[in-house]
Amino acid sequence: MTQVALMNQVVEWVNEAADQIREKLKSPIMVEEKSNRHDLVTNVDKETEAFLVEKIRTNYPDDHILGEEGLGDNLSDTKGRIWVIDPIDGTLNFVKQQENFCIMIGIFEDNVPILGFIYDVVKDEFAYGGAKTGVFLNSQSVNQVENVCLRDGLIGVNGAMFCHNTFNVRDIAIEAVGVRMLGCAGLDFLNVIRGKQNGYISNLAPWDFAAGVALSEPLGLKCSKFDGSPYDILGERQYFLVATQKTYEEIANY
Amino acid sequence: MTQVALMNQVVEWVNEAADQIREKLKSPIMVEEKSNRHDLVTNVDKETEAFLVEKIRTNYPDDHILGEEGLGDNLSDTKGRIWVIDPIDGTLNFVKQQENFCIMIGIFEDNVPILGFIYDVVKDEFAYGGAKTGVFLNSQSVNQVENVCLRDGLIGVNGAMFCHNTFNVRDIAIEAVGVRMLGCAGLDFLNVIRGKQNGYISNLAPWDFAAGVALSEPLGLKCSKFDGSPYDILGERQYFLVATQKTYEEIANY
Structure with a gap:
């Protein structure tokens, strides 16, 4: 599978996850503290991670996963393909604002980042891509960043x-x-x-x-x-x- | 004129100003420093203030105006109706991000705030209203805020x-x-x-x-x-x- 095909497949998964999150935002969210009162997790974080992990395990059973909410693997080296998942980045914003949070996935191959996905779900701004595919924001190519001091x-x-x-x-x-x-x-x-x-x-x-x-x-x-x-x-x-x-x-x- | 009618009129002016700003964002913006390098002003700030001041002067010639960009009056007391204008609040964001800025107008009568208008132009979130009219966000009534500690x-x-x-x-x-x-x-x-x-x-x-x-x-x-x-x-x-x-x-x- 080419990197472009992989990118497009993951874009679909993330869009599907985002639809589920939007739907879940219509009902009360269940919130728990993790390490302290600034570090929260919700049912939506866990369910979104489970959804993404299931997609990866089904489609790419040999790949490895690191996930914020603990459904991934315990890894001792960076060989092969590793998916690094934050199902809801900005959980405090998610809980207190119901916006200003992102779904994030990074894919590494032998310790080299090959693809990244960041989706601001409520604002509907979705950046994805990598070194070989190019980087896109909502289907538009993203330019090199100006080298500002x-x-x-x-x-x-x-x-x-x-x-x-x-x-x-x-x-x-x-x-x-x-x-x-x-x-x-x-x-x-x-x-x-x-x-x-x-x-x-x-x-x-x-x-x-x-x-x-x-x-x-x-x-x-x-x-x-x-x-x-x-x-x-x-x-x-x-x-x-x-x-x-x-x-x-x-x-x-x- | 009732406060509701006044509110609706100003909502129209602010929408018109926002349309002009969106249009101007398509061309390069002229930026100047005011008091220091963190305090900027652009042609769009000035033109937006001029547009709003002209609307107020034409429709309410007896009212007073305080404006960030200097087109208002020098006031020595708070008697009568005073319009307080920030044509672009968050000018640094406006210049560096072309988003995350607001048009703001507050209307006071004998030192009592009667109406407020805050429009996040790019996100299209517009809050307006006051004590007598009720407060609205994009036409929806805004509830009392929960008394959180x-x-x-x-x-x-x-x-x-x-x-x-x-x-x-x-x-x-x-x-x-x-x-x-x-x-x-x-x-x-x-x-x-x-x-x-x-x-x-x-x-x-x-x-x-x-x-x-x-x-x-x-x-x-x-x-x-x-x-x-x-x-x-x-x-x-x-x-x-x-x-x-x-x-x-x-x-x-x-």
């Missing part, structure tokens, strides 16, 4: 990092023309790949960045752990940076 | 205040379930009046809050300067708080 653009930051000035994030943010805090990594990636923010600094689990890196790198953006080392899709939560080349280098010097 | 909701904050921990805003924000920074007061008000955020703390000029208070107070929300004193539509930029009653009281105790 830090002080000429908006930067997205993680609230806790900004609060504690982790890695001097507050100083970096002051240098930018403005700071945004959206509570959903997928929304930040959608902004960065469309040139609406020149970077995003956060503390992310693999399912928070897998789709984003697959979409960002082909558009000329740079992604890594905050210390410059490669991001790790088998790792725990990691300080993460995506930015234009210029912004990335400026931030590296803070 | 600080730790059960999201709070919107101003980036500079969060950065410098002005009035312990960082401590307040940590108590909330999550912090959002949108770069546009109108978007925060739209969230608060729809129960999607339980408050918003910022440093605002009268044109940044006039529309918002006219919409918020009838829905059971509380608005004032951050120190609890009444907001001042003739004043300079002022630390400002809008929140549910419970959240407001909790914040007052920080």
